[in-house]
Amino acid sequence: MSVFREGFLWGGATAANQCEGAYLEGGKGLNVPDMLLGGDVNTPRTFCPHLEPGVFYPSHEAIDFYHHYKEDIALFGEMGFKCFRLSINWARIFPNGDDAEPNEEGLAFYDRVFDECKKNGIEPLVTLCHYEIPWAIVTKYHGFADRRVIDLFVKYAVTCFTRYKDKVKYWLTFNEINIGLMNAAMGALYGLGLVQDEDLARTKPCTLPEIKDVPQQRFEALHNQFVASAKAVIEGHKINPDFMIGNMICHITWYPLTPNPKDILEDQKRDSLCNDLCGDVQVRGAYPYFAKKYYQDLGLDTSFMENEEDLALIKEGTVDFYTFSYYMSNCVTVDENADTVQGNMLGGAKNPYLKASDWGWQIDPDGLRFTLNKLASRYPGKPLMVVENGFGAFDKVEEDGSIHDDYRISYFKAHIAAMREAVKDGVPLIGYTTWGPIDLVSAGTGQYAKRYGFIYVDRHDDGTGDFGRSRKDSFFWYKKVIASNGEDLE
Numbered sequence: 001m002s003v004f005r006e007g008f009l010w011g012g013a014t015a016a017n018q019c020e021g022a023y024l025e026g027g028k029g030l031n032v033p034d035m036l037l038g039g040d041v042n043t044p045r046t047f048c049p050h051l052e053p054g055v056f057y058p059s060h061e062a063i064d065f066y067h068h069y070k071e072d073i074a075l076f077g078e079m080g081f082k083c084f085r086l087s088i089n090w091a092r093i094f095p096n097g098d099d100a101e102p103n104e105e106g107l108a109f110y111d112r113v114f115d116e117c118k119k120n121g122i123e124p125l126v127t128l129c130h131y132e133i134p135w136a137i138v139t140k141y142h143g144f145a146d147r148r149v150i151d152l153f154v155k156y157a158v159t160c161f162t163r164y165k166d167k168v169k170y171w172l173t174f175n176e177i178n179i180g181l182m183n184a185a186m187g188a189l190y191g192l193g194l195v196q197d198e199d200l201a202r203t204k205p206c207t208l209p210e211i212k213d214v215p216q217q218r219f220e221a222l223h224n225q226f227v228a229s230a231k232a233v234i235e236g237h238k239i240n241p242d243f244m245i246g247n248m249i250c251h252i253t254w255y256p257l258t259p260n261p262k263d264i265l266e267d268q269k270r271d272s273l274c275n276d277l278c279g280d281v282q283v284r285g286a287y288p289y290f291a292k293k294y295y296q297d298l299g300l301d302t303s304f305m306e307n308e309e310d311l312a313l314i315k316e317g318t319v320d321f322y323t324f325s326y327y328m329s330n331c332v333t334v335d336e337n338a339d340t341v342q343g344n345m346l347g348g349a350k351n352p353y354l355k356a357s358d359w360g361w362q363i364d365p366d367g368l369r370f371t372l373n374k375l376a377s378r379y380p381g382k383p384l385m386v387v388e389n390g391f392g393a394f395d396k397v398e399e400d401g402s403i404h405d406d407y408r409i410s411y412f413k414a415h416i417a418a419m420r421e422a423v424k425d426g427v428p429l430i431g432y433t434t435w436g437p438i439d440l441v442s443a444g445t446g447q448y449a450k451r452y453g454f455i456y457v458d459r460h461d462d463g464t465g466d467f468g469r470s471r472k473d474s475f476f477w478y479k480k481v482i483a484s485n486g487e488d489l490e
């Protein structure tokens with residue numbers, strides 16, 4: 001018998017902006033990722049305040065899921081998926097962010113997607129905002145810095161909850177809501193939709209780190225996002241009390257590099273701020289005790305944290321389950337000369353015991369067991385779900401069309417084995433969706449070449465490729481894993 005519960009949600013996760021394409025079809029408006037060019041492991045992505053003609057924007061066509069969804073969901077069904085995590089593209093529903101009425105063509109598209117999931121026996125898990133703030137909300141309102149955007153988001157959430165109340169049970173409000181605390185450039189633009197007027201007025205594109213950061217505004221915008229998330233949870237439960245509405249944290253697991261107590265303290269601080277602050281607000285319904293001091297140390301005016309009405313909403317609108325992404329771990333040290341590595345959103349000190357991917361992300365399956373146990377003890381009784389875990393790699397297509405991605409199989413094998421140990425430890429884990437079950441555009445670098453899928457997509461960074469889909473070795477392997485409810489990892 002499997003250690004994973006019956007009905008365990010095995011599957012895969014995507015985001016609309018990284019796979020749909022059709023960026024102006026069906027009445028969709030522009031969103032933040034539509035304004036970004038690709039980079040690579042050493043080159044940050046470029047931000048264009050205005051679309052430049054003749055330039056290749058990876059999200060504009062992405063992998064064209066918009067026209068291939070039937071084929072893709074059928075392939076997920078063939079692998080035996082129980083769950084497909086996807087996001088609704090906010091700008092397909094409200095192209096200008098503040099439209100009086102939603103765009104029927106956008107709503108109808110997701111009806112078709114959810115119907116296709118049902119046909120294949122797959123439960124959708126829907127992220128309402130996966131780095132997909134409508135561009136008009138950035139230019140008109142400066143994103144979540146403007147409190148009116150709280151209600152624009154809630155209106156959008158209520159529109160989706162109402163329309164799909166009988167088709168979707170599992171929802172997430174914001175993808176990786178903690179990004180604004182970890183990576184100023186990505187967090188401000190991607191997570192919170194903040195761009196200053198002087199950057200909007202640029203006549204030439206600039207790299208993400210060149211965009212001006214205003215910490216006071218960034219932290220206030222994050223607070224507004226907490227309120228928006230809480231309000232959405234409250235409204236969602238009124239629409240369907242059976243909804244399971246979760247949060248989503250980019251969990252970067254930190255270890256002290258040495259037993260030097262200074263490293264231990266630094267590690268504790270990093271974990272508290274990067275991971276626990278947002279998790280506590282959304283699960284426990286209040287800012288943790290250390291938040292205010294940290295904000296004050298940054299020189300911020302913290303009066304925004306004291307709005308009684310907001311705090312009451314945050315207290316009421318706590319989530320039903322906790323979800324997170326886990327790819328790698330990093331070390332923390334006060335030693336400025338320590339070797340460093342890259343990572344998801346944040347790099348850190350190099351761990352001498354771990355190997356890294358070609359993008360410098362350290363591979364650490366034990367860290368997943370450690371993280372699951374940490375979360376289970378921090379949020380007792382809260383169901384947990386790993387909603388992103390995966391291995392970005394270069395794939396080689398053989399002459400006969402096969403793709404032997406044993407490196408990806410090894411990564412998943414080790415992480416699922418670690419998860420199994422965590423479940424044996426007693427962790428209340430309800431599901432696991434791998435990141436990018438089908439190749440898609442990388443969020444961090446905008447590349448196609450950084451492939452995550454069990455399904456290969458013929459599409460490349462120079463814009464060539466016919467979007468054809470094919471099964472990699474890992475496709476057949478994951479199918480066996482699901483069929484055995486996580487027991488057969490060979």
Ligand code: BGP
Pocket residue numbers: 015018175176250325344388392435441442443444445450
């Ligand atoms: C997470 C994001 C995803 C995804 C993933 C992999 O942080 O939620 O959108 O892209 O990271 O990162 P990347 O695409 O940079 O390899």
